[in-house]
Amino acid sequence: MLIASYNPRELGDTLIVIVAPDAAEQAHTVRDGIARIYDSATEKTLGYNFLAVSKILPNLTGNGQVTLTSDDVAALNQALEDAGFAGELVAETDSRxxxxxxxxxxxxxxxxxxxxxxxxxxxxxxxxxxxxxxxxxxxxxxxxxxxxxxxxxxxxxxxxxxxxxxxxxxxxxxxxxxxxxxxxxxxxxxxxxxxxxxxxxxxxxxxxxxxxxxxx
Missing domain, CATH: 2.40.50.140 (Nucleic acid-binding proteins)
Structure with a gap:
């Protein structure tokens, strides 16, 4: 599961990536402009916020849900690994x-x-x-x-x-x-x-x- 949303007018240059539903209790860790949101009970990743995402995906556009290409996801995973997170995102290009x-x-x-x-x-x-x-x-x-x-x-x-x-x-x-x-x-x-x-x-x-x- 990968849901991506980009709304620069309302949220600035931040890409929100959701990989699981919200948990009752959540926590987050921020490294190098990337916030990992996770279930504080199980430590399961719920999503990531990529701050200043245009540095990673300079051609990203949109206003709402966006479809990321395989190359986009590869670039995000590289950024995650560079920040010390697991590169765990999986591309999903089919229309929802x-x-x-x-x-x-x-x-x-x-x-x-x-x-x-x-x-x-x-x-x-x-x-x-x-x-x-x-x-x-x-x-x-x-x-x-x-x-x-x-x-x-x-x-x-x-x-x-x-x-x-x-x-x-x-x-x-x-x-x-x-x-x-x-x-x-x-x-x-x-x-x-x-x-x-x-x-x-x-x-x-x-x-x-x-x-x-x-x-x-």
């Missing part, structure tokens, strides 16, 4: 927002408004996602925020449970994706049929979905 296909949607055993879906996120990968969207049903294409995604509001998608049922990801609404003119009410974004299951969701194209629907 993908086009999914809801294969099944069955009632939750302990809820009258949740549905348990089997959602295809790639041709060889199906995940279970619990959804409370009022328009949820089988045989639709949707946008899935996979585990490790950072939503536009900064929330991170982790594996979890909803009323005792495992859920690995989130089926998103247009509002949650920050799309222009999206309805400000609950409901999954149902994509047109020409979207391909497993492909990365194109946010630029997505910005036209509700605009086009309004003007047609």
């Amino acid at each position: 927002f993908v086009v999914g296909y809801v294969k099944t949607a069955k009632p939750h055993p302990d809820s009258d408004h949740l549905l348990v879906t089997e959602t295809v996120v790639d041709h060889d990968q199906t995940v279970q996602i619990v959804s409370g969207s009022p328009n949820m049903q089988a045989d639709i294409k949707v946008v899935v925020a996979k585990v490790g995604a950072m939503m536009p509001n900064g929330a991170i998608i982790w594996p979890g449970e909803l009323r005792g049922v495992a859920s690995d990801g989130m089926i998103c609404s247009g509002r949650e994706l920050g799309l222009a003119n999206a309805p400000q009410r609950p409901g999954a974004l149902i994509l047109p049929d020409d979207y391909q299951v497993g492909e990365a969701f194109d946010f630029d194209r997505g910005q036209t979905i509700f605009t086009t629907a309004t003007t047609n």
Whole structure:
């Protein structure tokens, strides 16, 4: 797991790298402009803050979650080792927002408004996602925020449970994706049929979905 966020306007030249969920009690160690955040009980690494990261990655740009290349991660690992930390970061270049296909949607055993879906996120990968969207049903294409995604509001998608049922990801609404003119009410974004299951969701194209629907 590697979630990277860069927001120079709000946080300055700092790259935040998250590799595990927050712990109840956390501690940190700072060396050579790098802060390691870890679980104080287990000493498991939770993430790193790279201060003045442009010295390590001079071409880094972005405002929010960023995708790091294998070369970027190698440079960060070298910086970690130079500072006396373990170079433990592993590159993950796959998109965290993908086009999914809801294969099944069955009632939750302990809820009258949740549905348990089997959602295809790639041709060889199906995940279970619990959804409370009022328009949820089988045989639709949707946008899935996979585990490790950072939503536009900064929330991170982790594996979890909803009323005792495992859920690995989130089926998103247009509002949650920050799309222009999206309805400000609950409901999954149902994509047109020409979207391909497993492909990365194109946010630029997505910005036209509700605009086009309004003007047609």
